[in-house]
Amino acid sequence: MRLTNPITAVDLHACGEPGRVITGGILDVPGKTMFEKMKYFEQHHDDIRLRMLREPRGYPALCANIILPPTHPEADAGFIIMEQVEYPPMSGTNTICVATTLLETGMLPMTEPLTEFILEAPAGLVGIRADCRDGKVTQVTFKNVPAFAVHLDVNVEVPHLGTVIVDVAWGGMFYAIADAAQFGLKLTPDEGRDITRITEMIKTATREQYPVVHPLNPQIVGPTIGQLSGPPVNPKAQRRNAVTVSTGELDWDKPATWTGVIDRSPCGTGTCAKMAVLHAKGQLGLNQDFYHEGILGTLFTGRLIEETRIGPYQAVVPTIGGTAWITGINQFVLDPGDPFPNGFTVGDLW
Numbered sequence: 001m002r003l004t005n006p007i008t009a010v011d012l013h014a015c016g017e018p019g020r021v022i023t024g025g026i027l028d029v030p031g032k033t034m035f036e037k038m039k040y041f042e043q044h045h046d047d048i049r050l051r052m053l054r055e056p057r058g059y060p061a062l063c064a065n066i067i068l069p070p071t072h073p074e075a076d077a078g079f080i081i082m083e084q085v086e087y088p089p090m091s092g093t094n095t096i097c098v099a100t101t102l103l104e105t106g107m108l109p110m111t112e113p114l115t116e117f118i119l120e121a122p123a124g125l126v127g128i129r130a131d132c133r134d135g136k137v138t139q140v141t142f143k144n145v146p147a148f149a150v151h152l153d154v155n156v157e158v159p160h161l162g163t164v165i166v167d168v169a170w171g172g173m174f175y176a177i178a179d180a181a182q183f184g185l186k187l188t189p190d191e192g193r194d195i196t197r198i199t200e201m202i203k204t205a206t207r208e209q210y211p212v213v214h215p216l217n218p219q220i221v222g223p224t225i226g227q228l229s230g231p232p233v234n235p236k237a238q239r240r241n242a243v244t245v246s247t248g249e250l251d252w253d254k255p256a257t258w259t260g261v262i263d264r265s266p267c268g269t270g271t272c273a274k275m276a277v278l279h280a281k282g283q284l285g286l287n288q289d290f291y292h293e294g295i296l297g298t299l300f301t302g303r304l305i306e307e308t309r310i311g312p313y314q315a316v317v318p319t320i321g322g323t324a325w326i327t328g329i330n331q332f333v334l335d336p337g338d339p340f341p342n343g344f345t346v347g348d349l350w
Helices: 033-044 046-053 094-102 187-207 269-279
Strands: 004-014 017-024 064-066 077-082 112-121 124-133 136-143 149-157 162-170 174-179 211-212 217-222 226-228 239-246 260-262 288-293 299-310 313-324 324-334
Touching: 004 046, 004 094, 017 094, 033 046, 033 064, 033 077, 033 217, 033 269, 033 324, 046 064, 046 077, 046 324, 064 094, 077 094, 094 112, 094 136, 094 269, 094 313, 094 324, 112 136, 149 187, 149 269, 162 187, 162 269, 174 187, 174 217, 174 269, 187 226, 187 239, 226 269, 239 269, 269 288, 269 299, 269 313
Parallel strands: 017 064, 077 112, 174 226, 239 288
Antiparallel strands: 004 017, 004 324, 064 077, 112 124, 124 136, 136 313, 149 162, 149 313, 162 174, 211 217, 226 239, 239 260, 288 299, 299 313
């Protein structure tokens, strides 16, 4: 056989959101921080992201992670996150998938009933508390990087939609957040096409009219992702959300590009951004459980544990709790004669 470039990966889903964790076949890359490693990988090895996420090995809703040696002395492992159009500095579902993979495959030792360790994401250090029973990680709760609101209730002029009221906040990514009631949406799976189209339009218009830069890292700009928010279906939850992950770049002159894919989970960084907005509006206090419902009805448990400051912004430190389940262990290879070594996309899905 002439197969080359073998990559071993664990596939999971975190409360519905599919994630892939690469555990073998990729060595370390240069960088003094995990953010530098992420940028190096983006510039020199982006073919791996394309190969893992595009067809025939991937699909639009899939994210992937690469476990790397940490650069910080307090961290037990590092990871970088790959999505369809970007390398986000942080992701909640991917953090839960990585933590679950490290423990359930034995890459890090599991201690029952509780295992604690530190991961290094490109956004910074993330503290992990994993509840474990009978060799299974039953819940991952992580302490995220500080979240903060940048703009509250600003008017964004969105072509084809008109004036939309938007919040812009950082939760590990920069989000444009709008209330779904403005568009008559209930955030149910059957509304998927309208949710993705509207969210991508709002995100793009917000980025054009209210661009933001992280005060501690000027290379992080946004907003790069959008969220619609509405009342929950589950009586335990306070809010329901649908986050749309881009699968391409929106072109206002090409309606076919006004789309993306919905995060199947309640979205970890999206929950952190929403909690920061609610806190800034005086609607969510410290040390209160915040149950956030995703489009499938699954829940993440959020909590704001302290206030802090990031540059000019009043910020909060959030925690997120959720569960991931392993669905497969795969070895991906490359045939030198394959006409699509880095995969492909076709307009019926992407």
